[in-house]
Amino acid sequence: MSIIKSQIAVPNKRKLFVKSYGCQMNVYDAGRMADVLAPEGYDETNTPEDADLVILNTCHIRERASEKIFSELGKFRDMKLERQALGKETLIAVAGCVAQAEGKEIFRRQKAVDVVVGPQNYHRLPDLLQKARTSGRVIDAEFASEDKFDFLDRPSAEKTRSRGVTSFLTIQEGCDKFCTFCVVPYTRGAEISRSAAKIIAEAKDLASAGVRELTLLGQNVNAYHGQGLDGKIWPFERLAEEIAKIDGISRIRYSTSHPKDMTLGLMRAHRHNPALMPYLHLPVQSGSDKILAAMNRDHTRAHYFDIIDELREGRPDIALSSDFIVGFPGESDEDFADTLSLIEKIKFSAAYSFKYSPRPGTPAAKMNQQIPEVVMAERLSAVQALVEKQRHEFHHAALGHSFDVLFEKPGRKPGQVGGKSPFLHGVHVEGSLDLVGQIRSVEIVASSGTSLEGHLKETQT
Ligand code: SAH
Ligand code: SF4
Numbered sequence: 402m403s404i405i406k407s408q409i410a411v412p413n414k415r416k417l418f419v420k421s422y423g424c425q426m427n428v429y430d431a432g433r434m435a436d437v438l439a440p441e442g443y444d445e446t447n448t449p450e451d452a453d454l455v456i457l458n459t460c461h462i463r464e465r466a467s468e469k470i471f472s473e474l475g476k477f478r479d480m481k482l483e484r485q486a487l488g489k490e491t492l493i494a495v496a497g498c499v500a501q502a503e504g505k506e507i508f509r510r511q512k513a514v515d516v517v518v519g520p521q522n523y524h525r526l527p528d529l530l531q532k533a534r535t536s537g538r539v540i541d542a543e544f545a546s547e548d549k550f551d552f553l554d555r556p557s558a559e560k561t562r563s564r565g566v567t568s569f570l571t572i573q574e575g576c577d578k579f580c581t582f583c584v585v586p587y588t589r590g591a592e593i594s595r596s597a598a599k600i601i602a603e604a605k606d607l608a609s610a611g612v613r614e615l616t617l618l619g620q621n622v623n624a625y626h627g628q629g630l631d632g633k634i635w636p637f638e639r640l641a642e643e644i645a646k647i648d649g650i651s652r653i654r655y656s657t658s659h660p661k662d663m664t665l666g667l668m669r670a671h672r673h674n675p676a677l678m679p680y681l682h683l684p685v686q687s688g689s690d691k692i693l694a695a696m697n698r699d700h701t702r703a704h705y706f707d708i709i710d711e712l713r714e715g716r717p718d719i720a721l722s723s724d725f726i727v728g729f730p731g732e733s734d735e736d737f738a739d740t741l742s743l744i745e746k747i748k749f750s751a752a753y754s755f756k757y758s759p760r761p762g763t764p765a766a767k768m769n770q771q772i773p774e775v776v777m778a779e780r781l782s783a784v785q786a787l788v789e790k791q792r793h794e795f796h797h798a799a800l801g802h803s804f805d806v807l808f809e810k811p812g813r814k815p816g817q818v819g820g821k822s823p824f825l826h827g828v829h830v831e832g833s834l835d836l837v838g839q840i841r842s843v844e845i846v847a848s849s850g851t852s853l854e855g856h857l858k859e860t861q862t
């Protein structure tokens with residue numbers, strides 16, 4: 402099949418379909434790509450068949466995530482051919498972490514792909530599409546150089562896009578930690594922090610569009626060290642303090658944090674900054690010191706417990722979640738028992754767990770003592786069963802309590818409206834959609850184990 406170069410007249414109004422995999426940053430980036438493309442006449446659509454441009458925003462973190470991309474691309478190729486027969490242009494772009502890591506391979510395996518663009522080059526999308534139209538397929542997976550910060554800055558089109566009540570906001574990107582299992586330092590590049598001025602300007606725009614809760618994003622969000630409004634380098638908690646002053650922003654969350662960067666200042670901020678929600682996602686990966694060392698996590702089990710103790714001293718009720726990898730090379734039954742005992746001891750409100758997946762180019766992929774699939778599967782079920790039990794306990798413990806709930810959208814059942822407690826419980830009440838955007842006190846009367854139901858209390862906060 403030959404590469405399709407468009408000779409077809411392009412209409413002013415064009416449709417864009419973006420499909421995102423992977424982490425929250427990809428979700429945020431999807432919005433950013435739509436913003437960059439809005440001035441080119443692209444409007445988002447939910448139906449790929451209508452799209453003049455399809456972007457697959459990929460994730461490279463585990464093998465399964467990457468492999469899915471190629472079957473997905475096969476479907477888009479068929480669609481492109483059908484539309485071509487009708488005289489319609491369809492460009493296919495691959496973005497995200499697989500684009501960064503395996504751009505050439507993507508071109509080799511799927512000839513219908515027109516553009517491959519890495520996460521740091523989305524601001525160049527209009528140019529890349531133009532090049533693809535005029536001179537054939539193009540790849541741009543350079544890491545940011547002189548325009549280092551441009552890729553993190555959103556275009557002004559942002560102001561015109563309608564938003565929900567909650568929004569992501571990227572404040573930091575990239576990772577210098579090189580955990581031995583992980584591709585992120587290779588796909589997202591070195592750690593870069595945006596300036597506080599840029600972040601605050603974006604936060605204000607979002608607040609004026611009705612956003613009340615911000616989740617600040619970064620692969621190492623608590624390692625934030627951007628230029629502050631006073632010209633000094635600000636740590637994360639200083640930035641959070643400033644964002645909390647913005648009219649309309651009532652809640653701040655952040656993800657994902659690394660234990661090593663959990664400073665005393667940040668832990669204390671959970672006590673002093675009421676906008677910082679009492680919920681923290683703090684991946685630990687394993688409970689065994691031997692495995693943590695082999696993972697190059699640069700912290701011990703004891704250090705993790707110390708962090709949790711300190712956090713709970715300031716906010717005894719703080720909800721905690723984590724990520725776990727089971728079956729890392731060399732993980733013995735004892736090492737795995739250490740992971741279970743860590744979970745038992747801490748009691749998480751939720752956690753994600755994964756079978757170790759060897760990734761090309763990472764040190765762990767070459768380590769001896771890779772763990773058999775059956776063992777990984779057993780360990781994964783054990784972690785998941787324990788975490789699920791804790792998640793249910795966490796939800797049942799909410800019965801009879803009252804929480805401030807930020808209402809976001811229609812609830813689970815008809816006539817209900819749904820939102821989140823400060824601790825990130827999903828809460829549903831009988832009520833009208835007028836509640837969306839409001840924070841109201843709710844008394845919890847029922848728990849399904851994974852979400853809560855309650856009654857609105859009289860007072861409005
Ligand atoms: N920056 C975050 C997480 C990044 S990736 C951190 O430092 O923790 C999200 C999660 O995917 C990781 O926390 C880890 O649990 C999982 N993960 C990353 N690489 C993996 C691999 N090769 N196999 C299995 N899980 C992996
Ligand atoms: Fe990956 Fe480790 Fe960096 Fe997290 S800290 S993104 S797990 S290398």
Ligand code: F3S
Binds near residue numbers: 422462
């Ligand atoms: Fe995946 Fe890249 Fe995020 S590998 S998890 S999309 S940083």
